[in-house]
Amino acid sequence: MKKLDIFKIIIIIFAILLSLWYLKPTFQFFSMSPEEKAKMDPYKLDRLKDKILNLGLDLQGGMHLVLEADMSKLKEKAEAEDVIDRAIEVIRNRIDQYGVSEPVIQKQGRTRIIVELPGLQDKQRAKELIGRTALLEFILLEDPELFSDLIDKIDMYLAKKAKPESTQNVSLTAQESKQTNAENDSLEDLTKMLEEEEAKTEELGGEKPFSSLLVSWGGDIYVSEENIPKVKKILADSIVKKLIPVRSQILWASKPEIIRDKNYYGLYLLKKEPELTGAGIADARAEIGSGASLQTANRPYVTFTLNxxxxxxxxxxxxxxxxxxxxxxxxxxxxxxxxxxxRIPHGRGQITGNFTMNEAKDLAIVLRSGALPIPLKQIEERTIGPTLGRDSIRAGITAALFGMAVVIIFMMIYYKLSGVLANLALFLNVLFIMAVLAGFHATLTLPGIAGIILTIGMSIDANVLIFERIREELALGKTIRTAIDVGYSRAFRTILDANVTTFITAVVLYQFGTGPIRGFAVTLSIGILASMFTALIITRVIYDIITSRYTIKHLSI
Incomplete structure (x- = not known):
């Protein structure tokens, strides 16, 4: 046997063993039951996931979102493309830290972003994480006296505007707002105060149409959940907006306080200009408070460090x-x-609130990844369940196996033992494709499976060309050895031309296509290279081994 043939045999054996090694984690992961995965060490499970062939959104289920950027606030149209690119980068950073494997994030048109998250479990949490603008600001509160004066002015305006309507809500006068002491308030005191002020509300007969919707507690102003629409309507009045000082703004609390088994949201008067924004944050982490502070004891909160x-x-x-x-x-x-x-000289602080641990983690993620440069609104959402994904996998595998079975039977009947050789090349072709995908930690999608099925046909096509050339040479009376050499030599150019043109098409599809089209192009490209290797190298080496070791009078073809 020639030295060149020995070298080829070593390469083939090495390629097969390497493919099996790359596919081993994938076989191990997908053969494990959910219970086995739950019992496995999380670190080892993550390491295993990093080595497997991922399944796309259409195979394992997940979420498909289309987001549209609000361009109305941009001063120049030239900013639009840069803003979308920065928004994609921010979303990518958030999703990477969230832990979704192989997400698809890409631009569609000029103002839209497509986000695909395969295998996602908590869909609502992911939507909030992606869509949140995450504009962090540190803003000084206005003096309480200024807020009290503003409440008085709004009351006066509303009283003149319309006949006051009776209300059963809690009354708050400006003088009472000033006298409330945050240090001495307690839940019992508040309960008593609420009962007293409910009686006062009836006596007032609606003379305080705005402040009667408010509650003062701990030096802050609160609004019960059922009164929020009324307060928002008042604050949206064009005249009321003018009453608010030019350099001030009214903002709501993010979460309610529970008072007398009812939800009350804080209402704050702040300066309009922030002292500092989230652009100055270098790091943020979610932590659980210790017993040293009553505010954070055994509660999640977020610590941040400034640059x-x-x-x-x-x-x-x-x-x-x-x-x-x-x-x-x-x-x-x-x-x-x-x-x-x-003074806080070292740039460290914390954000407290009624967080769950997941909420604290998500807040830390958005603070680390930065704010979205433009608001995004969700215009489309599709959720693919894991059952549909399993059905897709089953259908794809069934189609592939059925196609292979038909091809295998045809090759064995028509080309006899040479057909068996072509079938072996076919199996190795599929093995190499899957191994390359697993080795590059690629994602397999339904179009990808279609690419593999197409490759099965192309792989057999190359062998058919070779076998027909060999048949022609044998018909001319040439020896088996010569017929094989000439057959491979003459078929090579045709096979190369056909595969190169298909490969160019696959490259174009990958370059200009999106998501599923790219998945098809990737598997098709890998399949083309694998089919040429199996058809032109592996089958040729097997023929060479047989003809060099054995005296063959008739070639089964």
Missing amino acids: SEGADIFDRVTRANINKRLAIVLDKKVYSAPTIRS
Whole structure:
């Protein structure tokens, strides 16, 4: 046997063993039951997932979202493309930290972004994580007296505007707002105060149409959940908007406080301009509080660290505003409004609230990844269940197996033992395709399975060309050895031309296609290379081994 043939045999054996090694984690992972996966060490399971062939959205289920950017706030149209690219990068960072494997995030047209999240479990949480603008601001609260005066002015305007209607809501006068002491309030005191003020409301007969919808507790203003629509309607009035100082704004709390088994949302008057934004954040982490602080004891909260520039600004702001309140505002919702007791020189702080651990983790993720440069609204959502994915896998595998079975039977009947050789090349072709996909940690989709099925036909086509050439040479009376050599030599050019043109088509599909089209192009490209290797190298080496070791008078073809 020639040295070249020995070298080819070594390459073939190495390729087969390497393919089996790459596919082993995939076989191991998908053969495990959910119970076995749950019992497995999380670190080892993650390591195993990093080595497997991923299944796409259409095979394992998940979520498909189409987001559209609100371009109305852009000053120049030239900014649009840059803004979309930055939004895609922010979304990608958030999803990567969330832990979804092989997401698809791409631009569609000029203003839309497609997001595909295969294998996603908590869909609502993911939507909130992706769509949240995450504009973090640190804003000083206005003086309580200014807020009380504003409430009085709104009451006066509403009283003049229309006949006051009776209400059973809690009354709050400006003088009472000033006298409320945050340090001495307790839940029992509040309950008593609410009962007293409910009686006062009836006596007032609706003379305070705005403040009667409010509750003062702990130095802050609250609105019961059922009164929120009324308060929002009042604040949306064009005249009321003009009553609000130009350099101030009214914002709501992010989450309610539970008072007397009812939800009350905080209402804050803040300065309009922030002292610092989330651009100054270097890191953010979700943590569980210890018993050292009653505010965070055994509760999730978020710690953040500012970069050097942000730390300098924070130091200056806290030093100049001791005993004033600084609100931590995310997407125009107040998460907390602590009082500045002393300067904070090192740029470290925390965001507290009624968080669950998942909410704290998601908040930390969006703070680390940065704010979206433009608001995004969801215009389409499709959820594919795992059952549909399993049905797709079953249908794809059935189609592939049925196609292979028909081809195998045909090749064995028509080409006899040479057909068996072609079938062996076919199996190795599929093995190499799957191994390459697993080795590159690629994602297999339904179009990808279609590409594999097409490759099965192309692989057999190459062998058919070779066998027909060999038959022609044998018909001319040439020896078996010569017929094989000439057959492979003459078929090579035809096979190469056909595969090169198909490969170029696959490259074009990958370059200009999206999602599923790219999946088809990838598997088709790998299949073309694998089919040429199996048809031109592997089958030829097997023929060479047989003809060099045995004296063959008749070739079964």
